[in-house]
Amino acid sequence: MASQRRKICVTQILSNCIDDWLKRHNSNGDVNNEVASTQAEIQKDLDETKEVFTQLKVLEDAIMATFQSLEEHISSDQTNEVSEKLKVIIKTRKEINKIITENFPEIEKKTFVRQQQSFPNDESKKKMPENSSRSQIEQNPSLSRTISQLQPDYDSLPENKKNCLLTLAAFPENAVIKKRILIHWWIGEGFVIKFGDLSIENVIMGSGQMTAEEVGEKIFGELIDEGWIQSRRKTKKSPTIYGCTMSPGIRRMLISNAQKSNFFDLDSNGNITKDDVQSGRLILDKGWLSNIDNHPQRRLLTIFNLNEKYLSPKEDLFSKNKNLKVLQLGRWQVSPRYHIEVDNCKFLDKLKTQKQLTYLSLRGISLITALPDSMGECVNLEILDLKACHNLERLFDMTNLTKLTHINVSECYCLPDTKEIFPHRLHYSVHVLKGVYGDDVLRLIYLPLTIPTFLPVRLRVITLTWRHDSSVELFKNDDFLTLLFLEKVQLSRYPLPDLPRFTFPHRLPNMKKLYIKGGFIENLSPMDPIDCGPWNVEILRLNYLKKFRLDDSYDIKHQFPNLLYLEKLNRHSSSTKKTHDKADIEWRKDEGWQTLNDKLKQ
Incomplete structure (x- = not known):
């Protein structure tokens, strides 16, 4: 049948x-x-x-x-x-x-086309009835049946997975939601926590420990496998899932449960409201932040900017609410074109009162030029997302933030340097470090002769960017730490023709992802025979490298025996230049090694 x-x-x-x-x-x-x-x-x-x-x-x-x-x-x-x-x-x-x-x-x-727009525009919102969420459920018997069919599956979920799933009820219908934003929200509220003792000894022994982010990744994958959400990839071949969407029926079921459990503050029609915040989660829509009633008894745990483009928070919003764990003021949308800006940055100095703050995102916010030193008093901060703060010129000393696990300063083009992040040493707690300048961070993992050959550096992901005036002498040195835990490395605008020695297999034995973006790298062949040997890399991206080439004698199957996916882009999709550049390459292992060799030689 x-x-x-x-x-x-x-x-x-x-x-x-x-x-x-x-x-x-x-x-x-x-x-x-x-x-x-x-x-x-x-x-x-x-x-x-x-x-x-x-x-x-x-x-x-x-x-x-x-x-x-x-x-x-x-x-x-x-x-x-x-x-x-x-x-x-x-x-x-x-x-x-x-x-x-x-x-x-x-x-x-x-609806039949993959959705890329994250949020409906103002005109479309005007056309939607105010009680659309609830009335569609009540007026459509099929939707009611859907909710009743899904409810037993939802009820059987563990409590932490229910909470993770309920966060999606805040997003508009058909929105494409970034995976990383969701996982960081879950970490901030404590829905996902690390598993096991992540002491250096246990990590080396591989005793089954998982960071909070790894636990979040696991739950995100389970929600996909169980059909609650649908994965989104940049291309059909790409193994990397960057976000998700959710069907309208499941979204309405989650809204119904969020209303019953007071997970969000919803009016009688199922719409998020700012009038009486009892749930502890304030979801900001357009024009809400400047009009928030700062009730002294309110205990806010989360402020999440859903659609507020112009931020002008009252300074006493933070002084009257000292229990914040999640402050997501920045962009959650996939598209970098979504604009957010601030009227003034005085409210940032008030963040020093937030001793429980775990996750802070200012991603993509314009007109922030400096971060006050007082932010160093947010002693429980674990995740700091400053990506694409294009006007940011000054950071703050993060030495006292000993719980930091994630730092992202990618695309902060006005930063003269990134030394202020850790002036003296790299905290063991840091797992993800993105956007720092190469010579600023490599001096922290450079190995002087006077210290042991191993330091407790727990980095899993690092994205390094080089300036046009970067010193190149340091990168030629042999004495770098062996970073046992590093799984993903991205090099942007690297200034030399040969890969830095710290990236070769014997230095990074567990590296699974190698991304090289822009710069002057010409090949993947080591200059020193000691650096020879097969890589453990599974995903390799070689993008916007004008001088890159692979010799006919280069055996990519031998050098990358575990390779599952390769991407080689020759120019940005936004480029209007009409050239005779070589064709872009995208390859998966199931296409066969011969296909890859043929593509690379074209």
């Missing part, structure tokens, strides 16, 4: 049936160009329907039963005329679309 088959596979079965049937009639000369064109249109609709199946878990029986009828028409030999068969197929296809549109009137044709 077709209704018993897996939802996603059935469209492929039908596609194969159509192909086989057309080949059969093509051999008899029965298929003309018009028929072929119609077949292509049908195939397109099948692909779109497959996308619907991944997003919506409703009306399964009705749609699958219709598909069964469609398959019977395709496979049947009772009709000999091609046009008659196609009419039947098209009629059934329309029935499928009718089922979807009647039960989900808010879903337009664009």
Whole structure:
């Protein structure tokens, strides 16, 4: 029975049936160009329907039963005329679309296309009824059935996973949500915590410890596998999941549960409100922040900027609320074009009162030129996200922030240096370090002759950027620490033709991801035989390297035996330059090594 088959596979079965049937009639000369064109249109609709199946878990029986009828028409030999068969197929296809549109009137044709827009514009918001979330549930029996069907699965989830899932109820319908933003929110509120003792001895012994971020990654993956959310990748081949979306039915089920559990402050129509914040989570929409009533009894745990583009928080917002754990004022949207700016930065000095603050994001906020030294008093801060603060010229001394695990200053182009992050030493607690200047951080892992050959550096991810005036002598030195735990390295604008020695396999035995972006690197071959040996790298990205080449004698299979994915982009997608650059390369292991060699030699 077709209704018993897996939802996603059935469209492929039908596609194969159509192909086989057309080949059969093509051999008899029965298929003309018009028929072929119609077949292509049908195939397109099948692909779109497959996308619907991944997003919506409703009306399964009705749609699958219709598909069964469609398959019977395709496979049947009772009709000999091609046009008659196609009419039947098209009629059934329309029935499928009718089922979807009647039960989900808010879903337009664009729903079948992967959504890239994160938030509806003001005009679209005006057209939406104020009680859209709740009324659609009440007026649509199919949605009510969906919630009742999903509720037992939701109720059976562990409490921490429920909380992680409920955070998604804050985001607008069809939004593409960055994975990292979600996981950092979960860490900030304590929904995910580290597993086991992460002392240097236990980590070296590999006793099954997991950082909080690794636990968050695990839960995020489980939510995908269980069908609560859908993964988003930049390309079909890419192994990297950067974000997720959620079906409208599941979102409404989560809104219903968030309302019942007081996870968010929702009005009678299921919309987030600022009027009476009892949940401890303040979700900011346009124009809300400057009008917040600073009630002295309010105990805010989280402030999350959903759609506030112009930040002008009252200074006493933080002095009256001293229990904040999550302060996400920056951009959560995938698109870097989403603009946020501040009227003044005085409120940043008031953050010194936030002794419980765990996660602070100012990502993508314009007009922040300096961070006050008083921010060094946020002694429990673990995650600091300053990415794309384009006007930022001065950091603060982070020496006293001994719990910091994540620091991101990528794309802060006005920073003269990044020495202020750790003037003297790199904290053992730091796992992720992004955007620091190469010569500022490498001096911290440089190995003087007077200290032991191993220091407790727990870095897992590092992104290094080089300035045009960077010193190159340090990078030629042999005496660097062996960073046992480093799994991902990104080098941006590296100024020399050969890779720095600290990146070779014997220095980074556990490196799984190597990204090289811009700069003057010409090859991957070591100058010294001691650096030879196979890499453990699984994902390799070589982007915007004008001088890069691989000799014909270079055996990439031997040097990268564990390679699963390679990407080589020659120019930015935004570039308008018309050149004869080599074609971009994207390869997965299932394509075979010979295919990769052929692509690299083109």
